[in-house]
Structure formats: structure tokens, C-alpha cells
Amino acid sequence: MGRNYNRSLFKHLEETLARCDKLENEFKAYKQKTEQELFECHAKIAELEATITKKDEQIELLKGDNERLKRILNNNSGNSSLPPSTDQKPSRPANTFNGRSRTDRNIGGQKGHLGKTLTPKDIEALIASKKCEHIVAELGDAETSFVKRFIVDAKLTTVVYEIRLHADANGKFLIPPVLNSAVIYGNGVKTLVLAISQLGDVPVKRTCGLLSALSNGTINLSPGSLFHFEEEFAARASDILETIKTNLLNSEVLCTDSTITSLLGESKSISAIKALPKLSFILR
Numbered sequence: 596m597g598r599n600y601n602r603s604l605f606k607h608l609e610e611t612l613a614r615c616d617k618l619e620n621e622f623k624a625y626k627q628k629t630e631q632e633l634f635e636c637h638a639k640i641a642e643l644e645a646t647i648t649k650k651d652e653q654i655e656l657l658k659g660d661n662e663r664l665k666r667i668l669n670n671n672s673g674n675s676s677l678p679p680s681t682d683q684k685p686s687r688p689a690n691t692f693n694g695r696s697r698t699d700r701n702i703g704g705q706k707g708h709l710g711k712t713l714t715p716k717d718i719e720a721l722i723a724s725k726k727c728e729h730i731v732a733e734l735g736d737a738e739t740s741f742v743k744r745f746i747v748d749a750k751l752t753t754v755v756y757e758i759r760l761h762a763d764a765n766g767k768f769l770i771p772p773v774l775n776s777a778v779i780y781g782n783g784v785k786t787l788v789l790a791i792s793q794l795g796d797v798p799v800k801r802t803c804g805l806l807s808a809l810s811n812g813t814i815n816l817s818p819g820s821l822f823h824f825e826e827e828f829a830a831r832a833s834d835i836l837e838t839i840k841t842n843l844l845n846s847e848v849l850c851t852d853s854t855i856t857s858l859l860g861e862s863k864s865i866s867a868i869k870a871l872p873k874l875s876f877i878l879r
Contacts, residue, residue, distance in 0.1 A: 713745075713747065715743065715745060718745045718747065751809045751810055753810050753811075753813040753814060754781075754783075756781065758774060760774070780816070780820065780824075784806070784814060784816070785824045785827075785828070787806065787809075788802055788803075788806055788816060788821055788824060789824060789825065789828055791805060791806070792821065792825075793825075798857070799818045799821055799822070800818060802816075802821060803815070803816045803817065803818060803821060
């Protein structure tokens, strides 16, 4: 009896040990499988995080492009340098809706409204300031009483400055570098053509033609000379341009405007970027 019991107990122990070995092997396999799945999950998470980061960058770029395109679409002759012919025509007639209430006032300027027309008082003040040339013309008998009428006009006069450089005690001529050439153009001509070509955005050849017409054919500037003036101005203005760029980069708000022009046969956009009170032009 005791012998059978011991044999049965030993058999039960063997079965229990076999089951433990089986469970241990199953646990190892499950653990290995779980660790593999966990590794794959971490790799997938890292891949998804990289994808999300890339998508976020693309979204920011698309948002920037969307804002830029919206600004371009909203440009008109009132808020940019585009001509009125490019304005979108309204979908309904003007004044279809008007939030203002009707009144009995007449159309146009009202009584008491201060106009912008020049008055004789303004002209008298201008003459007194010596900022203009004052020419008096008599019509009729100069000995009788008269009334005044003013004509405000402008003229461009060609001025030639002859600089005579005299020799010093040793018979040498000390000529400043700016006067090395026998004939040079003055600052008045340079300022005028730069204002026409740059501020007016007028082509080079047309600028030279305008100057010739304004000077009655006495100043016939070559395109090469105009390019030289631009290079000279750019060199002298480099410091202030760097200051303007720094102020632009440090400004909280930038206002942009675009003008299309032709450069060497290609269409370019001149963007005026303004961060009050500075102004800079960037050609792109």
C-alpha cells in the first residue's frame, strides 16, 4: 500500500515537473514574442513621429504659401501698384448695397469744406520763401491798376560748371579724385535719372530719352553712364541699406507690395517691404 502510494506520488511529481517545464517554455516563447512586438511598436512609433514632424513642416509651408497667395489674390489698384485695369469687376452693379442713409445734401463737396486748390496766399508765401524763380509779366499799360493771376510752372535748365584749378607754388595741379575726368555729370543729373529709373521704375533707355527731352537735347546720357550712377549710389548707400535691413528683420510687422518689371528679358518682381518708418526694395 505504502509502496503504491510512493509510486503514485512520484508519478504525480514527474507530471507536475513536466507541466512546469512546458509552462516555462511557453512563457519564454511568449516573452520573446512580446519583446519583438514591443520593439516593432517602438520602431513604428518613431516612424510615425518622424512622419508627423515632416507633415507639420509641410503644413507650415503650405500655410505660408496659402497666406502669400491670398495676399496676391487680394491685391488691387488700391492696395498695391497694380493698374486699375487688373481689378476684378464687381459681381453686381455699384451702390447695389449702401449702408449709408440718404440725405438731402447735394452731390460733391459741401459748403465750408476746405479744398486743396492753391490760393494766391499760398503762392505769395512761396515767392517770399525764395524757393522758386519769380518772373513778372505785364499785360496792358503798366501805369494803370492791375489784378494778379499766377501760373505755376517748372523748367529744367542745363547748367555747366567750369572748375578752374590753379597750380600751387610748385606749379603742380592738385586735382581731386572726383574731377579726374575732364567732363563729369553733376549730382543734379544723377539724382534726377535715379529718381526716374528707380522710384519711377522706368527702363534705362527710356530714362535716358526722358532726360534728353527734358534738357532740350543738351544732356544725352548713355545707358552705361546710368548703370555707373546706380553702382555709385549703391556703394554709398550700402551702410544705410544694411541698417534698413536690420530694422526690417527686427520689426514685428512687415507690409509688402509687388511691382512686375522686366530685367534682361525676364519678368521680375520688385517687392517694396515696409516696416515703418523704414523702406527697402528687394529685387527677386
